[in-house]
Amino acid sequence: MSRTPLAWKNLVHEPRRLLLASAGVGFAAVLMFTQNGFRNALLDSPVQLIEWMDCDLVATSTARYMLPVNQRFPRDLLRRAMSDPAVTAAEPLLIERLMARVRVAGQRARPIRVISVPDQSGWLAIPGLHEQRQKLQPPGTALIDRKTRSQYGFQFDRHGNPLPQIVEVAGKRIHLVGSATIGTDFANEGSLLIRESEFARYFPVRGNGRPLEVVDVGMFQIDEAADPVAVAERLTSLAPDLWKVVRRADLAQKEKKFWSEQTPVGAIFFIGTVMGFVVGVIICYQILYTSLQDAMPEFATLKAMGYPNRYFVGVVVRQAIFLSWFGFVPAVIVTLSLFWALENYSGLPMRLTMDRAATVLVLTTSMCLISGLLALRKLIRADPASLF
Template structure:
């Protein structure tokens, strides 16, 4: 005997109510997508530069608790690291934020991140960088990150810079090309220049020795050697001055700082929780009204001897269906919203499968909790009192 899909029919019986219910669930899902998206952007964006480094180990100052701070170590430590038999090569990466202020003609000066291009190719896996290295040879040449915020006033056509007057630290620079790195919550834009240019534009960096202090050391280990053992040996060269980590460890350190030590990470987490709570309230109202309208029919079934588990199963199925009806359009809206936010902010708004499944789980849980709360009256009541 074929059973009637009562949960499905309760939902689709009134298309207008189903549309409004789905819109309410979808609104809550989009709210959770957005808050979770901003939180993930907060955690993904600071490690973008680390992900572009083509090396096994990275060295940073012992005092550098996150990448944007200006804490450096002596370049001589990298030279000493080359004496380790397990070290294949080492290359410094210079990053300047404190002294780097850029001004486009007609705009006010703004701080910007300036990153050095290693003297040897292959250390930064930035698409298109190898083809543009030759253009960086003339003095004052620089590359612009395409995702730099529009507020700077850089004139880009089809992603490439057009001639305009630009000053960095009070001196003229020439934008000769563009690459893509991405912004984060500490850096709204990025320029790339040859390492030797740092001495010209930031002469007081590092106490009048601009090229003798290093922000990040990139180290390659010989094949077959244990990177962890090499990192420990290199750290012991000057444990008070620097620490050597794997790229994964540095990424985790950076992510943990933004997630646990900054209020922004907690705010976005709270925003996701608030979206969940709002969704529970919306779904409760929807499901409670649906159950209330069908209460005489449910009373009849209860009087006929249907057990409570039947009604629980009915509401669970109805809640799951409702969560799917609301979730599918929410994914499409969130996808379009993420594209727009990434375009205007430069932040990496990534909508991955795992992140979609997380929001789907929250949306389904939200509907289930609401449905079970709305069912309490039916489970406790005498059938005769429900007519």
């Protein structure tokens, strides 16, 4: 004879109360999703450009502690690196932020990130770049990032292509001939893509008057049989005081570590997640405590009949798990919609992966379990006669 699913019936016998309880748990889950989403966006957004580099190794200046910093190394190091037998190709990437100020007609000038398009096709796998790169052949042309913040005043058609408009970069006219999808981060609110040779036209004082002879990021492709770590060490040894060569994944990890550990923003979002968890514990405690209080005479009867405390713990644990599921599923739906809206508004990559959803599910379940066990204390400690 099967047992009565007491935990399930305690939850579903009053649909209205279940709906309110699920909404409370879902609210706490959405709060944790949002805080985690912003924290992950903080870590994902700075490495988007790195992830789109189709290369094995990358080089940056030893003084460049994060990618947005304007510290560079001589281009001659890339030429010297080509003497290594394991290096099959090398390509510079130029990035200008300090002198790059863009002004759309009718708007004030704002800083923007300007990225060079490598001479060889395929080094940057930015969505939309391959189809648009031929449009950059005429001088004075650029591609605009579709996710550039609206405050710049750029105008797009419904397909995300720039409309005819007057735009100046560093005081010189530039024509927007297409668009690509890059995305913003906490240091860059927009981006332009131009040919490498155009850096000499728009930023002539860059690199002490030699704008093309200083490099922000060096990209290397190496022989498949070569050990990337060993090659990186050899290349670094060419000028250890000027640059450092690492695997692309290592540079991405360095960027994430900096933003997570060396800036207060990461800690703020972590605290926000903790606060969401605490709020959820309080909400769930009130829900489960009220449910137990209403059923206290029935529980007292079962306790007087000899049911052990572990039975009541099992009932509350199952009830807490069911409640976490009821709240979590609608929270995922709300979060997906919220992330879509936030990404469209801010340009930040608000990604909800399976791993991140599983993390919040574990937090939501833990939140409900802690609340249930706290609410159960009165029943565990009390004498059955005192509960009637």
